[in-house]
Amino acid sequence: MIIHNARLRGRDGLHRITLDDERIAVIEAQHALHPIAEGDLDAAGNLVVPPFVEPHIHLDATLTAGEPAWNMSGTLFEGIERWAERKALVTHEDTKTRAKKTIDMLVDHGIQHVRTHVDVTDPTLAALKAMLEVREETRHLIDLQIVAFPQEGIESYANGRALMEQAIELGADVVGGIPHFENTRDQGVASIKFLMDLAERSGCLVDVHCDETDDPQSRFLEVLAEEARVRGMGARVTASHTTAMGSYDNAYCSKLFRLLKMSGISFISCPTESIHLQGRFDTYPKRRGLTRVAEIDRAGMNVCFGQDSIVDPWYPLGNGNILRILEAGLHICHMLGYEDLKRSLDLITDNSARALNLGEGYGLEVGRPANLLILSAPDDYEMVRSQGHALVSVRHGKVLMRRTPAQIERA
Numbered sequence: 001m002i003i004h005n006a007r008l009r010g011r012d013g014l015h016r017i018t019l020d021d022e023r024i025a026v027i028e029a030q031h032a033l034h035p036i037a038e039g040d041l042d043a044a045g046n047l048v049v050p051p052f053v054e055p056h057i058h059l060d061a062t063l064t065a066g067e068p069a070w071n072m073s074g075t076l077f078e079g080i081e082r083w084a085e086r087k088a089l090v091t092h093e094d095t096k097t098r099a100k101k102t103i104d105m106l107v108d109h110g111i112q113h114v115r116t117h118v119d120v121t122d123p124t125l126a127a128l129k130a131m132l133e134v135r136e137e138t139r140h141l142i143d144l145q146i147v148a149f150p151q152e153g154i155e156s157y158a159n160g161r162a163l164m165e166q167a168i169e170l171g172a173d174v175v176g177g178i179p180h181f182e183n184t185r186d187q188g189v190a191s192i193k194f195l196m197d198l199a200e201r202s203g204c205l206v207d208v209h210c211d212e213t214d215d216p217q218s219r220f221l222e223v224l225a226e227e228a229r230v231r232g233m234g235a236r237v238t239a240s241h242t243t244a245m246g247s248y249d250n251a252y253c254s255k256l257f258r259l260l261k262m263s264g265i266s267f268i269s270c271p272t273e274s275i276h277l278q279g280r281f282d283t284y285p286k287r288r289g290l291t292r293v294a295e296i297d298r299a300g301m302n303v304c305f306g307q308d309s310i311v312d313p314w315y316p317l318g319n320g321n322i323l324r325i326l327e328a329g330l331h332i333c334h335m336l337g338y339e340d341l342k343r344s345l346d347l348i349t350d351n352s353a354r355a356l357n358l359g360e361g362y363g364l365e366v367g368r369p370a371n372l373l374i375l376s377a378p379d380d381y382e383m384v385r386s387q388g389h390a391l392v393s394v395r396h397g398k399v400l401m402r403r404t405p406a407q408i409e410r411a
Ligand SMILES: Nc1ccnc(=O)[nH]1
Pocket: 058, 076, 151, 178, 209, 212, 273, 308, 309, 314
């Protein structure tokens, strides 16, 4: 298959991309118009990019909002309570059906790489076992990483450590954590030492829900970063949320950034979820409740955006469209300056791929997998401004999804 008339990020002019089954075979500047053969694709001067990445979602909880009760306060903590009620009703088939429905929503928006957190604070590990099957059964659609996520804590939940170890033995790819939810600060610190040991032993990646609160005293990020630095594991470690950083004193944050940079860890922000869940104990002025996305980026560190939830106890909306998250995030994080807009797709493509350690399994380069998107606009700025879409998603050298843009008729 050949993709003609493709505009590539960071390169001038139009390009032709030749796919050789499962790999990208040739990328060449296009000087003359080339006849488009049957089975080829015409990008029509629009961007061709590697697939969008969903770096942070909870596929085991998706599509459960209101079952059995809605989160009325809008806080993270009520979300965890409501989820505990729904979790008691989880079955193998129920988890698989909801996860697959949600994966279809992601695929329809050009996502082909997903990292999902799966709650392992369940003595039966029912959701994890279901999601391990989903990972295999959806390989034709997405590459899925599963995080062993201790929603109710490692140290504060009965047999929390054993459940984490079992989850990794069963085949989870990533070690998770939730230090700000542990009963005490000491338990939070102990949970991070434990999960970093587990990751080091097993060779797994790390992605910790870290300081997802407006409490400026929640300082587990420094512990995670220092553990990553000392063990030389930074490239394999991600801190998700870190919303407390939006409430840290600047003097502390300035010292913290030195450590963060040395550690080499990545960051994931979920802007729609955080603007919804955080700031809930404020009157006015009301905090935005997000981490310092622009500042992390300016400091040369890796940061990306995720959806987090689709219709679950923490967030009632969502449709799989990561571009919606990008648009919201750019607004909320004061990133509508031209310099940010013109490279904004980094936040849902290359930066996310780096956080997920996708390495040579990702990117528009010869020899890499024949996975790519044709977008509806010629550059990042226009893509965000026009609220564009992925029009074609190609996976393993074949068209996986095609979207026909809405037609408008006027008298
Ligand atoms: N944003 C979140 C969703 C689900 N669980 C959490 O702890 N946080």
